[in-house]
Amino acid sequence: MTAATGSPGLERNPGLRSALRAEWVKFRTVRGWLIGLGIAVLLSVLLTYLVANGIHSGTCTGTGTCSSGHPAVPTGPDGEAVADSYRYLSRPLAGDGTVTAQLVSLTGRISTNPVNVAPSPSATRPGLADWAKAGILLTPTARPGSSYAAVLATGGHGIRFQYDYTHDRAARLRPAASARWLRLARSGDTITGYESADGASWHRIGVAHLAGLPGTVRVGLFVTSPVVFHGRTGRPTQATGRFRHVTVTGATGGDWRSHGVGTSQNDFYPILGAGGARSTGGRFVLTGSGDIAPAVVQGVLGTNTVGSTLLLGLIAGSIVLIVLAALFVTTEYRRGLIRTTFAATPRRGRVLAAKAIVIGAIGFVIGAVAAVVAVPVGAHILTGNGGYVFPAGVATVGGVVVGCGLVTALTAVAVLALGTMLRRGAGAVTAGIVVFVLPYLVGSSLPGAAESWLFRLTPAAALAVLGVLPRSSLVDYxxxxxxxxxxxPAWAGLLVLAGYTAVALGAARLLLNRRDA
Structure with missing residues (x-):
């Protein structure tokens, strides 16, 4: 008799694996819920298509129906979007060699025209941008987006060695403005930047390895100056660098040549005139505007990304998952089947865990699948319209796909917990929309500071998974x-949503154990 009574006891108290199997069977046997999953994917893709198809302005590539903006942003050596606008005075260098110069002064001007009036060098005031740059630059070609290495002085960040837009190293010395000596040395594909306070004792700042450099490159002096911002208002600037003691060693040929790289009004970066270069008695004066740095959205307001067209689709898909997650638990309460569930699995926490795992897994798959389909659909429609899509690598796109899956999964699990506490489908759905959807709708209409805090403290923070525009410490913006x-960042936004989900699950577990079925 002992053995006979022991076996049924084990059947009435199955493990988590059995509970998971039972909850999955419950979900997949309800045809309406499976149809709902298909609707979630279709809504996400359809809304992405409609949003992308409705965009016909902003940054354009000159094709399709896009009606305003600049041509496409230059792409750097690693496929990243870059700003590459500067005044360049250069000559060829065949093989190895060095370039040395003393930067005597670096001054600047800032546009005073209103933002709705084109900038003009005649409407300016004195002022030097912190990231204004003047120095020596080596590049295989003077085309925007080319590989490069440079040693330079800045308006507010000292002397730096920079290469290929994203690499930066600060110098140790803080010499006086009249004692800034700079040097670049080439040895094959290796470029080394040096600084000196007197032109005699040199200190190495950094080394760059620019793979695939041709035998002959261009070397010389450059000046550039980026947009400066006061709040959201950006004003183009211009810088002037004065050089002397310019020497080039190695096999050189041809005269000095002045280039306005990326300085056309039709180019990507907003500039304050094309600038120019002149030389007198061994002294060189260059004036330029723009930037050599990672591209952010300045100059490309309205730029689209792989995530910008997914927002409405992600919200719509989340709403469908909210409904399904609520019904997944409240239907059993409404029909009285929850008693049977608890009889089969007396450990109520195990039932809640099994339901959470099942609905969370379903939510992740639906969110990720919808993103996998919607991302290329949105990009294809945008590019077909002539809109510029900010470049994103495979890892970035993968992060958006996984992020969308995690948002829908965590939202579904949290609403399941709400349904467990409220036991009413309508109440759980309403609460889920208020807590997990309304913050975005409200936040979009709030002033800046309030909007920022709402997207930090509410579940809307998780929408950061769609934010793929780059930030850079080399760009004041x-x-x-x-x-x-x-x-x-995306991971922090997901942690905020995960925190809400954990609190909801904890409260649901507590009430589940204290209340009657």
Missing amino acids: PYTLANGYYPL
């Missing part, structure tokens, strides 16, 4: 939500 930058 208001990285605000209005400009396409979420206040939290």
Whole structure:
């Protein structure tokens, strides 16, 4: 008799694996819920298509129906979007050699024209941007986006060695403005940057390895100066660098040649005139505007990304998952089947865990599948319209896909917990929409500071998974939500949503054990 009574006891108290199997069977046997999953994917893709198809302005590539903006942003050696606008005075260098120069002064001017009036060198005031740059630059070609290495002085960040737009190293010395000596040395594909306070004792700043450099490159002096911002208002600037003691060693040929790289008004970067270069008695004066750095959205307001057209689709898909997650638990309460479930699995926490795992897995798959389909659909429609799509690597796109899956999964699990607490489908759905959807709708209409905090503290923070525009410490820019930058990185936004989900699950577990079925 002992053995006989022991076996049924084990059947009435199955493990988590059995509970998971039972909950999965419950879900897949309800045809309406399976249809709902298909609707979630279709809605996400359809809304992505409609949003992308409705965009006909902003940054354009000159094709399709896009009606305003600049041509496409240059692409750097690693496929990243870059700003590459500067005044360059250069000559060829065949093989190895060095370039040395003393930067005597670096001054600047800032546009005073209103933002709705084209900038003009005649409407300016004195002022030097912190990231204004003047120095020596080596590049295989004077085309925007080319590989390069440079040693330079800045308006507010000292002397630096930079290469290929994203690499930066600060110098140790802080020499006086009249004692800034700079040197670049080439040895094959290796470029080394040096600094000196007197032109005699040199200190190495950094080394760059520019793979695939041709035998003959261009070397010389350059000046550039980026947009400066006061709040959200950006004003183009211009810098002037004065050089002397310019020497080039190695096999050189041809005269000095002045280039305005990326300085056309039709190019990507907003500039304050094309600038120019002149030389007198061994002294060189260059004036230029623009930037050599990672591209952010300045100059490309309205730029689209792999995530920008997914927002409405992600919200719509989340709403469908909210409904399904609520019904997944409240239907059993409404029909009285929850008693049977608890009889089969007396450990109520195990039932809640099994339901959470099942609905979370379903939510992740639906969100990720919808993103996998919607991302290329949105990009294809945007490019077909002539719109510029900010470049994104495989890892970035993969992060958006996984992020969308995690958003829908965590939202579904949290609403399941709400349904467990409220026991009413309508109440759980309403609460889920209020807590997990309404913050975005409200936040979009709030002023800047309030909007930022809402996207930090509410589940809307998780929408940061769609934010793929790059940030850079080399670019002074208001990285605000209005400009396409979420206040939290994707992982932090997901942690905020995960925190809400954990609290909801904890409360549901507590009430589940204290209340009657």
